[in-house]
Amino acid sequence: MTTKSSSPPSHATDSLETRSVHAGEPRPRPSGALVAPIYQSSTYEYHGEDYHDVAYLRLSTTPSQVSVGRKIAALEGAEAALVTASGMAAISATLMAFTSAGDHILAQDCLYGGTQSFLRGDLSRFGVEHSAIDPQRPESWAAQLKPTTRLIYVETLTNPLVQVADLEAVVAFAREHDLISVIDNTFASPVNFRPAEHGFDLVMESCTKYMNGHSDLVAGSVAGSAEKVRRIKLTLDHLGGCLDPHACFLLQRGLKTLTLRVRAQNASALALARLLDSHPAVAQVNYPGLKGHPEHARAAALFDGFGGMVSFELEGGTTAAEALLEAVTLPTVAVSLGGPETLMVRPAAAIHSQASAEQREASGITEGLIRMSVGLEGTDDLLADLAQALEQVG
Ligand SMILES: *Cc1c(COP(=O)(O)O)cnc(C)c1O
DSSP states (O other): OGGGSOOOOOOTTSOHHHHHHHTTOOSSOGGGOSSOOOOOOSBOOOOSOOGGGSOBGGGTOSHHHHHHHHHHHHHHTOSEEEEESSHHHHHHHHHHHTOOTTOEEEEESSOOHHHHHIIIIIGGGGTOEEEEEOTTOGGGTGGGOOTTEEEEEEESSOTTTOOOOOHHHHHHHHHHTTOEEEEEOTTTHHHHOOGGGGTOSEEEEETTTTTTOSSSOOOEEEEEOHHHHHHHHHHHHHHTOOOOHHHHHHHHHHHTTHHHHHHHHHHHHHHHHHHHHTOTTEEEEEOTTSTTSTTHHHHHHHOSOOOSEEEEEETTHHHHHHHHHHHOSSSEEOSOOSSSSOEEEOHHHHTSTTSOHHHHHHTTOOTTOEEEEOOSSOHHHHHHHHHHHHHHHO
């Protein structure tokens, strides 16, 4: 059957551009089609496989799921990858696959909201504890270790302050203490950073964002060794968070332009960050590509690009922030990121509104902070629009 037929070439040594186009595509091409078909079939002929290997959609064994998983593995520079129904499906299945009641996780103190509430609200109910670690102070991590610590969990770039943890120290610490190192690479995408090449055991992406890049689906992935990815698949098979064939098709298509999109977004984001940085109406700009960013040197050493996410505060605080969101004409006010359209949002209102004002202040998320996901519009158009909006509020 198709999933068992000869594996396509991995393209593992090709450039990222070539991998994004060709890796994982079914070979020979089904009926000669250049674009992999959507295999809209829940079940397939049975050939005596064991339960987890039966070709059935929920078991992530069908051609659409297998080929997009192979493309992502090639892009991450990992042995294997599994696609999931959302980023949170990848994160929850991964954390559940490697912990049991009584176990403990070290997790970066500022995490994506869904991940934070999964750790606090769900995993803790099942007896899995976690401690928050300061990602900039590796010397403080050992004191938080317990005999039951299994895993260390970080994000490549934090939301919304785009801070960069000491990622090399995370890998070294995990090796020294026999922990599984897990990273959510959503904000960077494999174009800007490939954690597996730096020794991370498992790499998560919310493919909803840059990986698909078109604001038209929700999906996730986890990449790593075949053995670890298999273990996550066994858990996902029971949780039921498989990716449907049509979403696989869209994701496969989106991935073909990943490198071009992300590099364009990197360039526009840097230009916009520089404009903000030089403008008198702006009090603070957070972008790792700016020389003044506290982790600029680390980001420059580790990353191939600084990403499309910028956050900033205006001199005029929340009132000015609200006025700016009104004054811009190209950006849309919306949550999410990584699509063709530039988005802006005030995280204190929209994303971190579940946290108390004190929790937000403690993590540096002020009321007036604006987060921007830079899209694929013309850089000059975005610069002109932001400049006219800043004049109005300044
Ligand atoms: C969006 C996001 C997620 C969750 O992804 P979904 O696809 O919405 O489930 C996880 N981590 C980060 C950093 C994200 O931005």
